Amino acid sequence: MxxxxxxxxxxxxxxxxxxxxxxxxxxxxxxxxxxxxxxxKVLFPGVGEAxxxxxxxxxxxxxxxxxxxxxPVLGICLGMQLLCKSTQEGNTEGLGIFNANAIRFxxxxxxPQMGWNTIYDxxxxxxxxIKENEYMYLVHSFYVPKCExxxxxxxxxxxxSSALQKNNFYxxxxxxxxxxxxxxxxxxxxxxx
Amino acid sequence: MxxxxxxxxxxxxNGRTVKGVNFVDLKDAxxxxxxxxxxxxxxxxxxxxxxxxxxxxxxKTLIPLVREVAKAINIPFTVxxxxxxxxxxxxxxxxxxxxxxxxxxxxxxxxxxxELAKEFGSQCVVVAIDAKEIDGQWKVHLMGxxxxxxxxxxEWANEVEQRGAGEILFTSxxxxxxxxxxxxxxxxxxxxxxNIPIIASGGAxxxxxxxxxxxxxxxxxxxAASIFHFQEIEIPELKRxxxxxxxxxxx
Numbered sequence: 001m002x003x004x005x006x007x008x009x010x011x012x013x014x015x016x017x018x019x020x021x022x023x024x025x026x027x028x029x030x031x032x033x034x035x036x037x038x039x040x041k042v043l044f045p046g047v048g049e050a051x052x053x054x055x056x057x058x059x060x061x062x063x064x065x066x067x068x069x070x071x072p073v074l075g076i077c078l079g080m081q082l083l084c085k086s087t088q089e090g091n092t093e094g095l096g097i098f099n100a101n102a103i104r105f106x107x108x109x110x111x112p113q114m115g116w117n118t119i120y121d122x123x124x125x126x127x128x129x130i131k132e133n134e135y136m137y138l139v140h141s142f143y144v145p146k147c148e149x150x151x152x153x154x155x156x157x158x159x160x161s162s163a164l165q166k167n168n169f170y171x172x173x174x175x176x177x178x179x180x181x182x183x184x185x186x187x188x189x190x191x192x193x
Numbered sequence: 194m195x196x197x198x199x200x201x202x203x204x205x206x207n208g209r210t211v212k213g214v215n216f217v218d219l220k221d222a223x224x225x226x227x228x229x230x231x232x233x234x235x236x237x238x239x240x241x242x243x244x245x246x247x248x249x250x251x252x253k254t255l256i257p258l259v260r261e262v263a264k265a266i267n268i269p270f271t272v273x274x275x276x277x278x279x280x281x282x283x284x285x286x287x288x289x290x291x292x293x294x295x296x297x298x299x300x301x302x303x304x305x306x307x308e309l310a311k312e313f314g315s316q317c318v319v320v321a322i323d324a325k326e327i328d329g330q331w332k333v334h335l336m337g338x339x340x341x342x343x344x345x346x347x348e349w350a351n352e353v354e355q356r357g358a359g360e361i362l363f364t365s366x367x368x369x370x371x372x373x374x375x376x377x378x379x380x381x382x383x384x385x386x387x388n389i390p391i392i393a394s395g396g397a398x399x400x401x402x403x404x405x406x407x408x409x410x411x412x413x414x415x416x417a418a419s420i421f422h423f424q425e426i427e428i429p430e431l432k433r434x435x436x437x438x439x440x441x442x443x444x
Contacts, residue, residue, distance in 0.1 A: 012286055012289075012291060012317070014263060014286070014288060014289040015263060015289055015291065018263050018289055021264065022264075022267065047313070047314045047317065048312075048313060048314035048316075049311070049314060107388050110389060110390050110413065111389070112316055112359055112389070112390070114316070114359065114360060114390045114413070115195050115196060115197075115198050115238065115239075115390070115413065116195070116196045116198070116238055116443045117194065117195045117196065118194070135196065135443045137268070137269055139269075139316040139359070141315070155194065156195055175269075177267070178267060178268060178269045178291060179268075180233075180267050180268055181267070183267060
C-alpha cells in the first residue's frame with residue numbers, strides 16, 4: 001500500500017512515520033503532486049500555528065491539490081482544522097472541505113487542552129473496534145464545534161467535534177500516533193478503508 | 194473529561210538511565226528504551242527524558258536515543274536538558290520527540306521561548322521552572338537549584354505564558370527529594386496566575402501526595418522519578434487510588 005504523508009514543513013511527521021512502521025507500513029513524506037495523487041491513502045498531519053501552516057501549503061500549491069484528492073485522506077490535529085472552512089487562529093481561511101469553523105477555547109479552561117480525554121458518539125468505520133469513551137491524546141487551543149460532519153465528540157469546556165468525515169475526507173483532532181494501542185487501532189482502521 | 198496525567202521522569206546520561214533504577218523484571222534497567230516501554234505498558238500518560246550529560250557527550254548519544262524511544266513507544270514524550278537553540282529543538286523534533294523542555298536557557302534568553310513557540314508551536318514548548326522558597330518568596334533557581342536568581346517565580350511564569358510556552362514544569366527545590374509531598378500552595382497559586390497546564394514536580398513520596406498535588410495544588414499533571422523507578426509506587430495502583438479519590442484518570 002502506498003501511503004503519502006503531506007510534507008509542508010509543519011508538524012511532527014516523524015511520530016506518524018514511526019506509528020506506521022509499528023503497524024508494518026512505510027509512509028512516504030512528500031509534497032510531489034503525482035506521488036500524493038497516486039497514493040492509496042493520504043495523511044495530512046500538522047502542528048503549530050494555522051496561519052503559517054496555510055502559507056506553507058500555498059507555497060507548494062498543496063491547497064489546490066488536497067481538495068481534489070479522491071482516496072481516503074486523514075487530517076490530524078491542525079491538519080483537520082485546515083480542512084475546515086476557517087480557523088480563528090490568525091483568522092485563517094481553510095481548505096473548506098468540512099462545513100465548520102475552528103474557534104478558540106475560552107479562558108474558563110486551561111488553554112491548550114493537553115492530555116488524554118475521551119471520545120464518544122463514535123459514528124464511522126474509522127472507529128471499528130474502538131469502544132465509546134476510549135481515551136485519546138489531544139493538544140490544541142482551537143476546536144471545531146459539533147456539526148453535521150461530526151463522527152466523534154469530546155468534552156472540554158463544551159462538547160465539540162473530535163473527528164469529522166465528509167466523503168473520502170476524515171479528520172481527527174487527537175493524535176492517533178500518540179494515543180497508545182487504541183490510537184494505533186484507529187490508524188489501522190484508516191489504512192483499511 | 195480531560196484526565197490528570199502521571200509522568201515518570203528518566204534521567205539520562207550518555208544514553209543510559211541513571212539514579213540506580215531498580216526494575217527486577219527488566220533485562221537492562223539502564224536501557225532507557227526498555228524502561229520507556231515498561232512505563233508505557235503500565236499506564237504512564239507521558240514520559241519525560243532529562244539529559245544530564247555534558248554537552249559534548251550529549252550530541253553523540255541523545256539524538257539516536259530519542260529516535261529509538263520514538264520508534265518504540267506510542268505515547269507522548271518530552272526531552273529536556275541542555276537545549277538552547279532553535280536548531281537543537283529542530284533536531285529533537287525531527288527525530289520523534291513530541292515536546293521539549295527548556296530551563297536555564299529560557300531564563301538567560303527569554304526570547305528563545307518566543308522563537309520556539311513561533312517556529313514549532315506552543316504545544317511542544319515546555320518551560321521548566323526550578324523554584325525555591327526563601328523568606329516567603331518563591332525565586333527562580335538555575336543549575337538544579339544551586340544558583341539563585343532575583344526572578345519571582347510567578348512573574349516569570351506569567352512571562353513564560355505570554356511568550357508562548359504551552360506548559361510549565363514546576364519543581365520545588367524545597368520539596369524535591371524529600372518525599373514529603375509537593376509544594377501545593379505554590380502550585381495552586383501558579384495555576385491561578387497562568388492559564389496553561391502545570392506539571393507538578395518534586396516531593397512525591399506517597400500516593401496521597403500525588404492526589405494532594407491534583408486536589409490542593411490544582412496541578413494538571415504530576416511528575417516523579419524515584420518512586421516509580423524503585424517501584425515504591427506502581428503506576429496502575431496509583432491510578433486506581435487517584436480514581437477512587439474522584440480524580441479524572443485514564444485507566
